[in-house]
Amino acid sequence: MNNRELALTAAKARREAVSMVYRAQSGHPGGSLSCLDVLTALYFEEMNVDPACPSDPQRDRFVMSKGHCSPAVYSTLALRGFFPVEDLALFRSIEGHISGHVEMRHVPGVDMSTGSLGQGISAAVGMALAGKIRGDAFRVYAILGDGEIEEGQVWEALAAAAKYKLDNLCAIIDVNGLQIDGKTADVMPMEPIDDKCEAFGAHVVTINGHDFDDIRSAFAEARYTKGQPTVILARTTKGKGVSYMENSAGWHGKAPNAAEYETAMQELGALIDELSKEEA
Amino acid sequence: MGTKIATRNAYGQAIAELGDRYPEIICFDADLAGATMSKYFKDKHPDRFFDMGIAEADMQVVAAGAATCGFKPFTHTFAMFASGRSWEQVRNSIAYPGINVKVIGSHGGLSVGEDGATHQCNEDFALMRVIPGMTVVCPCDAYEMKLATEALVNLDGPAYMRLGRLAVETVTDAIPGYRFELGKGATLKDGSDVTVIATGLMVQMALEAEKMLAAEGLSVRVIDMHTIKPLDEELVLKAARETGAIVTSEEHNILGGLGAAVAECVSENCPVPVIRHGVNDQFGRSGKAPLVLEAYGLTPAVLAEKVRRAVSLKK
Numbered sequence: 184m185n186n187r188e189l190a191l192t193a194a195k196a197r198r199e200a201v202s203m204v205y206r207a208q209s210g211h212p213g214g215s216l217s218c219l220d221v222l223t224a225l226y227f228e229e230m231n232v233d234p235a236c237p238s239d240p241q242r243d244r245f246v247m248s249k250g251h252c253s254p255a256v257y258s259t260l261a262l263r264g265f266f267p268v269e270d271l272a273l274f275r276s277i278e279g280h281i282s283g284h285v286e287m288r289h290v291p292g293v294d295m296s297t298g299s300l301g302q303g304i305s306a307a308v309g310m311a312l313a314g315k316i317r318g319d320a321f322r323v324y325a326i327l328g329d330g331e332i333e334e335g336q337v338w339e340a341l342a343a344a345a346k347y348k349l350d351n352l353c354a355i356i357d358v359n360g361l362q363i364d365g366k367t368a369d370v371m372p373m374e375p376i377d378d379k380c381e382a383f384g385a386h387v388v389t390i391n392g393h394d395f396d397d398i399r400s401a402f403a404e405a406r407y408t409k410g411q412p413t414v415i416l417a418r419t420t421k422g423k424g425v426s427y428m429e430n431s432a433g434w435h436g437k438a439p440n441a442a443e444y445e446t447a448m449q450e451l452g453a454l455i456d457e458l459s460k461e462e463a
Numbered sequence: 464m465g466t467k468i469a470t471r472n473a474y475g476q477a478i479a480e481l482g483d484r485y486p487e488i489i490c491f492d493a494d495l496a497g498a499t500m501s502k503y504f505k506d507k508h509p510d511r512f513f514d515m516g517i518a519e520a521d522m523q524v525v526a527a528g529a530a531t532c533g534f535k536p537f538t539h540t541f542a543m544f545a546s547g548r549s550w551e552q553v554r555n556s557i558a559y560p561g562i563n564v565k566v567i568g569s570h571g572g573l574s575v576g577e578d579g580a581t582h583q584c585n586e587d588f589a590l591m592r593v594i595p596g597m598t599v600v601c602p603c604d605a606y607e608m609k610l611a612t613e614a615l616v617n618l619d620g621p622a623y624m625r626l627g628r629l630a631v632e633t634v635t636d637a638i639p640g641y642r643f644e645l646g647k648g649a650t651l652k653d654g655s656d657v658t659v660i661a662t663g664l665m666v667q668m669a670l671e672a673e674k675m676l677a678a679e680g681l682s683v684r685v686i687d688m689h690t691i692k693p694l695d696e697e698l699v700l701k702a703a704r705e706t707g708a709i710v711t712s713e714e715h716n717i718l719g720g721l722g723a724a725v726a727e728c729v730s731e732n733c734p735v736p737v738i739r740h741g742v743n744d745q746f747g748r749s750g751k752a753p754l755v756l757e758a759y760g761l762t763p764a765v766l767a768e769k770v771r772r773a774v775s776l777k778k
Contacts, residue, residue: 240533244531246528286560288561294531295527295531295560296556296560297556299555301520302520302524305521305523305528305552305556306524306525306527306528306556308525309524309525309528309531309532310528310531310532312513312528313528313531313533316510316511319532336524339515339516339520339521340521343521343525347513
């Protein structure tokens with residue numbers, strides 16, 4: 184895909200993600216919107232996956248370690264063809280099985296159930312280790328939140344990834360600078376994240392997480408990096424694409440009301456129209 | 464029969480041998496391979512053994528990730544850290560998604576001995592039992608442990624198994640008709656007046672208590688309940704109906720473990736007296752293992768006393 188096509192797909196995914204949270208009147212829009220450009224690039228360009236064969240042993244794996252960003256994952260998987268977009272209407276509903284946090288047993292294309300922070304990255308390490316044991320060529324990707332890295336288990340996992348030289352593992356930290364209680368810098372300062380990850384043995388690349396050239400070259404750099412895992416620090420805007428949600432901790436886990444939803448749909452709709460026009 | 468071997472040793476040798484036949488078995492430990500006895504597997508299959516360092520939370524979920532790629536991972540640490548420290552990882556990243564990881568907790572119960580209360584886990588049955596879908600196993604001796612280990616290899620789903628530190632007498636190999644099946648208790652001695660349902664090293668003590676009580680004219684049935692979950696309700700209720708009184712015995716808090724499981728089952732289906740023999744909601748303490756067990760009343764004599772009390776409560 185070219186950058187415009189990726190941006191268009193990401194905008195559509197954002198529209199679905201916000202709609203899911205609106206319909207359910209529950210969910211996490213802020214962090215879903217911040218990581219959606221990276222996620223779109225993963226599923227529509229970088230990763231070797233086939234919606235017709237979601238359990239192919241040789242497929243690349245993805246773990247959403249910050250499992251509350253399920254709207255981003257589910258909307259991406261639906262747009263990629265793993266299940267019908269209409270199923271997204273059952274998000275967080277007792278009528279269906281599209282559960283609040285990312286869930287692997289009922290949703291096609293999900294490689295690991297997550298939700299409790301700090302655990303998904305360990306699962307990704309286990310998948311990468313499995314690949315190494317068998318000599319498989321698949322790669323493993325994980326997205327973590329910058330608040331999530333306050334969990335000690337993340338650092339246990341990184342240490343293990345370095346010990347076992349898991350160069351088939353690429354972890355992306357979605358650095359949007361906000362968590363539930365406010366700025367990550369105030370809640371629990373973790374910067375310099377790049378130095379910390381390097382000290383734990385990872386190759387670190389810092390990018391603009393909304394720039395597809397940046398994202399693409401970081402994934403390539405991760406693929407060429409041998410003997411150590413790669414951590415991509417994707418600097419992003421929480422709530423990206425919906426003006427009033429941008430850079431606001433309040434939109435971490437809150438659903439828009441009808442008027443707010445209307446505004447979001449207008450803004451994302453205008454972006455989709457503009458990106459579609461360029462195509463014509 | 465008669466030889467003394469710790470179930471952790473029997474397990475270590477069993478999993479190492481099974482590793483030959485099952486290439487998909489991989490083992491993880493958290494810096495305790497020499498104590499949990501995963502070292503046997505490590506020596507035999509170094510390319511499938513991973514020391515994750517003192518990081519139990521990470522270990523459990525790394526194993527889960529590997530299991531999603533087709534491996535049969537066994538994780539090893541002390542019962543305290545397997546069921547305590549990493550409880551939430553086991554719940555959310557292994558049991559909830561139904562992932563095929565076998566969580567092995569060595570050094571269960573008071574018989575850890577000298578290390579004292581911080582390392583004497585009397586809560587693991589309870590903690591693991593309340594997780595939906597978990598199988599919870601505690602074999603009593605080396606022979607049973609070997610059979611249980613292979614059964615776990617062939618069980619597709621999450622399970623927790625407790626190993627003991629203390630060398631215990633092997634008894635099940637000499638019981639006529641004994642066979643091991645997950646979820647099915649083994650009747651080691653038939654009896655008609657009262658039933659003792661024991662697990663782990665209390666099974667051997669139950670057999671001793673039975674002899675003491677037989678001399679008094681009491682006919683005691685002894686059931687080895689190696690699988691605490693799923694509980695063999697059929698066998699429990701049969702004992703309730705036929706003997707009219709039950710004593711449970713476990714190296715575990717009397718709250719939440721085997722005794723609770725049996726009492727829940729009996730009270731709902733066939734109410735008869737159930738006396739729970741175990742650790743009376745206390746922390747352990749340091750000392751030589753047999754002396755610690757004695758200090759907390761985990762002896763054949765105290766168990767026999769519980770049996771007499773149960774019989775006295777019969778209507």
